[in-house]
Amino acid sequence: MDDERGDADDARVVGVGPWPGGPDAWPDDPRYDRELLAHGDRRNVVDAYRYWTVEAIVADLDTRRHPFHVAIENWVHDLNIGSVVRTANAFNSAGVHVVGRRRWNRRGAMVTDRYLHVHHHPDAAALATWAAGAGPDAGRLPVVGVDNVPGSVPVETFAFPRACVLLLGQESTGLTEAAQAMCDVVVHITQHGSTRSLNAGAAAAVAMHAWALQHVPPP
Structure with a gap:
C-alpha cells in the first residue's frame, strides 16, 4: 500500500489500526x-x-464536487504540481488539468490524485477547446489566470465565477503568453514583502481559498 503520510522519516503514527473485534x-x-x-x-x-x-x-x-477546476502548466516537471493537486483535493475541486507534459512530479500530491479527476492537455489551446464546452449546460467555463503580470487584478477584490478554471503557470516563469491569452482575467495576490512572487503551490492555495470564501457556505 502506498504511503500517504508524506515524509517517510516522520515517526508519528497516523490513522487507525485494525477494526476492533476482528x-x-x-x-x-x-x-x-x-x-x-x-x-x-x-x-x-x-x-x-x-x-x-x-x-x-x-x-x-463526486456527489459534492465544487464547480471549479484547477489547471497548471507543466513544461519542466515542476515540483509544485503535486502540492497544487493536494490542495485541489482539499477543496474538492471538480478536476485538475495538467497542461504540457503528461508526466508530472507526484511526490507532493501524497497520493491525493487518486481521489481527483486528473486530465491532460498538450497545450493551452487544447485546454481552451475543452473549457469551451465544459461549463453549465455545455457552455463555456471562464478561465481565471493566477499570476502577478501587468494588467492583473487583485484577488482580494475579484468576484470569482462560481464555475470556472483557475489556471496557474510554472514556478520559474509563471503563465506563458499562450496561457495568458486564453484567460478571461488574470488575478494576482497582493504581497507586502520584498520577494517578487509567491511559490506556485502557495499561490494556488490562496486562489482556491479565495474562491471558496465566495462560494462555499461555512460549515
Whole structure:
C-alpha cells in the first residue's frame, strides 16, 4: 500500500489500526476495504473515510464536487504540481488539468490524485477547446489566470465565477503568453514583502481559498 503520510522519516503514527473485534465485527457495507479493516488505515484521509475503498471515497466526493477546476502548466516537471493537486483535493475541486507534459512530479500530491479527476492537455489551446464546452449546460467555463503580470487584478477584490478554471503557470516563469491569452482575467495576490512572487503551490492555495470564501457556505 502506498504511503500517504508524506515524509517517510516522520515517526508519528497516523490513522487507525485494525477494526476492533476482528472479522466477526466488521461492518457489512461494500464501501469498506477488507484489507484496511484487517490491517488498519494509515492513509491521509479524513476520519469519515477511514477503512473505505478508494473507489467509494471518489464516488462520495463526486456527489459534492465544487464547480471549479484547477489547471497548471507543466513544461519542466515542476515540483509544485503535486502540492497544487493536494490542495485541489482539499477543496474538492471538480478536476485538475495538467497542461504540457503528461508526466508530472507526484511526490507532493501524497497520493491525493487518486481521489481527483486528473486530465491532460498538450497545450493551452487544447485546454481552451475543452473549457469551451465544459461549463453549465455545455457552455463555456471562464478561465481565471493566477499570476502577478501587468494588467492583473487583485484577488482580494475579484468576484470569482462560481464555475470556472483557475489556471496557474510554472514556478520559474509563471503563465506563458499562450496561457495568458486564453484567460478571461488574470488575478494576482497582493504581497507586502520584498520577494517578487509567491511559490506556485502557495499561490494556488490562496486562489482556491479565495474562491471558496465566495462560494462555499461555512460549515
